Amino acid sequence: MDLDLNVHKEGDHSVLEVAGEIDVYTAPKLREKLIELVSEGSYHIVVDLEKVDFLDSTGLGVLVGGLKRVRNHDGTLQLVCTQEKILKIFRITGLTKVFPIHGTVAEAVAAPAE
């Protein structure tokens, strides 16, 4: 089990594509990548979860931590996800009210900053 992370730029946004399972074992790798992006000055981040097979509470905590970090710089952290099993985790924890969740990366990049 591993977590693959790839970053590319789309305009002002850094798009972080995540593939694999995000759990208590792999979440630290995601946390480190988000910290690295913010420390490099990427304050508008899109996390693409379309290739994520599993997400647990540790992963949610890491994403919330990332959101707090970019907000410290007046930035944004948006998600891309259409998988019902992953969306369900955000819904039942109330985090759909915290994260803007989009159907595509293009939508996320085009969304106005809140």
Place this chain on the structure above:
Amino acid sequence: MDADASGPPAPAGGAATVSLAFPPEPRLLGTVRLVVSIVARKAGMDEEAVEDLKVAVSEACAVAVGDLNRAGRPDLIELDVIETADRVGVEVRDRAPPAGNPDPPSAADAELNDRELGLALVGALVDDLRIAALEGGGNRISFWLRRGPEVPPPLT
């Protein structure tokens, strides 16, 4: 990781289908999820129920892994998956001392309390979540999940 078909006594009303015992290592949770999903599919659970079960089992086991690691204990975590006619039951047992008040997240790592959020997630996904202290030390987390959507009784 040991797997057998006997294991410790199952909760009332069911027979243990699969029992696992594994050390508190986070890297093993993926294997646990794989085993549980195979058992669930063989039991005829629909895919949504299988996904719910994977999340709930993984979170319950992650709580045990975290509690044991914080206590510096290498003791095995025991997991039973119990199959009945309409439900699948899960019981996770560990020998960790009482969790007490976990440390708040540090300012540098201001995230959510994973333990509390994890248990809240389990509670939202399953029926009859119970968390109890074991005699002689340790914790037991148990719950049930339906195999699939409730089907209304046939019209007579």
